[in-house]
Amino acid sequence: MKSSQFFNNQAFAQAANNLASLFEPPSGADAAGWALANERKAAAQRLADFYDYRNNPNFDQQMFDRMGVAAGAYQPNQSYYSVDQTNATSRANNAADNERAIQTNAADNARALEVGQISGLADLYKPVGEGEVRPAIPQDVAGRFGVTRELPAEQGRVKPITDDQLKAAILSKMPQNVQEAAAFGGTPIEAIVTPEGPRNVTRLDAIGQTPYETLKGGLTVTTNPDGTTTVTQGGSGSKITEFQGKQNAYATRMGGALPIIDQLGGELTDFSQAAYDALPTVGTIKTGNGMLSENYQKASNAGRLFLQSVLRLDSGAAIPPAEEAQYGDVFLPRPGDKPGTLKQKRLARNLAFQGVQSGMTPDQILATGRAVLAAQNAVPGATTAPPATTAPTSGVIKFQRGADGRPVRAQ
Template identity: 65%
Template structure:
């Protein structure tokens, strides 16, 4: 067969068309297959995301158990949140915080329980110590039932206990004394500034209230003008007395005639007063001096004169505690009721106070009863000074002479001891004797046993 040439033979356009047509029917390449697979996967993911979106946006599904998980999946897949912002991450954070709070709370409860147990144990030990410690002055420990005491290891009921009665202060003692005195004495103490007058009595000049002074003879002081008649006349002059006139001849008083009966009576009275004063000074100085000596002993050696030291060595002769106890015994022996009355009558300031009352004596004896060297230093010093004050008040009257300031402990007011030592009653060589027959002599300004 003859071959004819064609216009399409070796025609590039025809060749391209044929190639294009052939490519339509050739198998897909690997790249095409991969592209289709990727496209299908994206389509599937998009479909799933669409389903998830529809699910999580439906209010009816928000209570479902898997709602938060599906919401996290959608939001993370679409890039809407970071992993730390997911429901799961927040739930984990909350659980971690709750766990920490629970541990902290449990630790705090355990610590509180331990602290409470320890405090209870310490309190029980303290309570047990309180059961066995001495009951202080003025304190009362109530009875403890056995069921309560058993919590502290005590197998029996603890009876009530009361400490020693607390010593009264000066003010309390004086108030107690005033409460037992007659109303007139209470009024006199309450109205201490009530006007008084000096009147003549058989026992010498005395002080009386103006009401009591009515109708009594007044004491005529030196230089006092005597009221006389209009002609400067006077009545009958007592025996043994003579009139005193001033430069103008006016009567100003009377005085005993030297050597006369009145002068002799005055001399005898002065001698009696001097004798009483000597007796009073001797006895009073024993009490006051021995209190001062006891205080000096305590100041010199407080540990051996008071408390445990005195309790251990007080019965041994020659020890400081033995000597101090002896001084206190002397004070007790020379502060009896009979001596108090005699010394008050002989006192220039205490004589006007009248008889020593039972209340005053009881107050002094009660204060003396608290003198014991087994007390601690401060208490024994306080009690000694209080006895000295009460004693001086009874003998010389409240506020007269020296006394101790119980707040500072200092001796204040009145003449110094050196001034008192010059009185006739305290002259060296004076001998006194107490009710037990013990004698003491004054030497160098101090009393010494004979």
């Protein structure tokens, strides 16, 4: 027996093994792979049939939904039929809920109306309080409550009147001057000069009259029946006080400013010059002063001196612009003032002059001036007294009213 060199050759053995594997039966893995491929092919075919069916001239919705579920295109609850059924169910439920809500609301409204009617009827039969009236209810309205007749009005017990109502009832039967005095009950009476001598009257009656004032501390100011005002210093033998000295000084300044305001005050009513005068001040320079007429400047300075004499009487401190404007609106001519207003302001200045002489405070002088302006339709104008013919005696300062009604120092 002859041996071969290829008997134990590994390459030979591998080749023989490869030939033998060609004729082996398929393995389990191969069979599983074929089965999976067939399954995917079938699924793809079903999906293709599903898409193709949508173009079928004999299209049926239910068949299309079944094919879509079978092909795995959507879940059964996502089919057209399922969605339509869900929508129909929701609409039906909403309609039923709405119908129930309408019925419930109607029932609630009817019950609320009934409760309200019963409550209203109960209110009609509550006790009527003092001073109250229960109105009559006509039959057509009362019928809604089941009442077959008209419900008459009911008057409660008369309520006792208050103290203020009692006073008002009493005052309504009294003369007008007493009623006015009661209305200004907090206003003190004023002493005025009459031909028969001093007399006390209410403040309303004192407006426009000549005041009679006696000051304490040896200073007496008296307005005489002939129109002159007498200021007696040291009448009681005692020295005048510091305030009385300031009072005399400011009264003298006012006496000098009054005739200038009376003569040139019309300049202060000019709108354009008032606008220039209102321009701001730079340092100590009034920017609009150069555009003012000489007479306007004189009237403005006199007016400022007049107001300072009133406002500095208490403290002598600097006057805030707002306070000076407040007093100026009452006592000085302003643009737009009518002739009647200018006449009343002239009277107010004369009364302010007398107020400084008699020791009134700035607030009291302002209140008097405002009262004059407020009463211009009810209070007659000041009368003009004849000028004094007697010269002042030693130790006595006299003022008299000039022909135009303003106070001037007697010569």
